[in-house]
Amino acid sequence: MNEKSSILIVDDNSDNIRVLGTILRQHNYRVVIAQNGLQALKTLDITKVDLVLLDIMMPGIDGFETCRRIKENTDWEAIPIIFLTAKVEESEIVKGLELGAVDYITKPFNTQVLLARVKTHVQLYQYYQLLRAQACLDGLTQIANRLKFETVLVDEWHRALRMEGYLAVLMIDIDYFKALNDTYGHLAGDQVLKQVAATIDKLAKRASDFVARYGGEEFVVILPNTKLQEALLIAETIRRAIEALAIENKNTTLGQITISLGAAATIPSATMQPMQLIDKADQQLFLAKHNGRNQVQSEK
Ligand SMILES: [Mg+2]
Incomplete structure (x- = not known):
């Protein structure tokens, strides 16, 4: 010390x-x-x-x-x-x-x-x-883990509720990650997880922005005081930055690592649960996957 x-x-x-x-x-x-x-x-x-x-x-x-x-x-x-x-x-x-x-x-x-x-x-x-x-860190990527995410989500939800302000979240998933592991091995997969985590963490850069590993190859970003339009800009910046890493993955359309993103934003109300916002973003992520991956989707 x-x-x-x-x-x-x-x-x-x-x-x-x-x-x-x-x-x-x-x-x-x-x-x-x-x-x-x-x-x-x-x-x-x-x-x-x-x-x-x-x-x-x-x-x-x-x-x-x-x-x-x-x-x-x-x-x-x-x-x-x-x-x-x-x-x-x-x-x-x-x-x-x-x-x-x-x-x-x-x-x-x-x-x-x-x-x-x-x-x-x-x-x-x-x-x-x-x-x-x-205890709050994901061992591999050294960003926050799921446990920490759950605490921060509830805290930010209540803050937004008090301030009557927006809260936005992004759900992010690496495209064809399982195929990547099968083709290049798990060590290569781990390297990709670290690079993607570091890139997202760097781009969600306002003091209150929060990035966590949600599970396997899924990440979540909490954007306090952020409307959907702003969240979409950040999401698109992240998508492009991952594409720009130009890490090979011949299983994807582009032949390199890409991500899909689902965005959602709301002004929290007392009748809503924080996980409902995550669910919304998750549904949009599903849509992004369904529509061809390497893209951002949100409710219109
Ligand atoms: Mg005394």
Whole structure:
């Protein structure tokens, strides 16, 4: 890890902050400071934090309440929290751990013990983030997988529903892919999947555009805030770019790799399900296949 890990110190006592901050900086951590619970929450909103050292007795919301609010936020729930406090009663320790803290250190603390525990939990959190990222990726193509797609689709659907805006999707399928595998072998097929995925990913380039491998040789693109006409332009750009890769596949009409695409767009309504939009795009993909492949189809 090249980047320094960030530790958020939450304490109302500036002497505590200074002592702890010095120790942590000396051990190559980046230190972020908050002097009360609300400030801690605001800090988490704008800063990436790898661990929180949390005092309990503070004016305003106390450490327990701060911990509870961090743990109920889905963006923050996995950030390790260590209570660092003068409270030594077992019932307090149990309460802190039950609120989701990973550890509990009483003041006055032993520096080496504190550093060892911080290091362990920062590392565990890094592993967790790595695994979570990998769980969302398709191993072969390194773009998002079906699982991640399902989450993003629901999120974008609800966002569009709130904003009363358009949501468009493209379903994409590589033409005669099975024949390609039979003719050129599965290793060649894998290479094609990687190249097609990378090309689609490069062309769906707005920050909110999302590309995933839907299954075998099928890909899906989610285009937030996009009307059908715009979606069709993007679809056609992708189709041409795949054609321009000029990868040989003598099983297709052109003698090279091509794709078929189905596009659909809608302004989501509460009575509709997100998968209905996917179904619409899928029906258009079927039509594109039926009409001769290497083309984009959409509802007129
Ligand atoms: Mg305090």
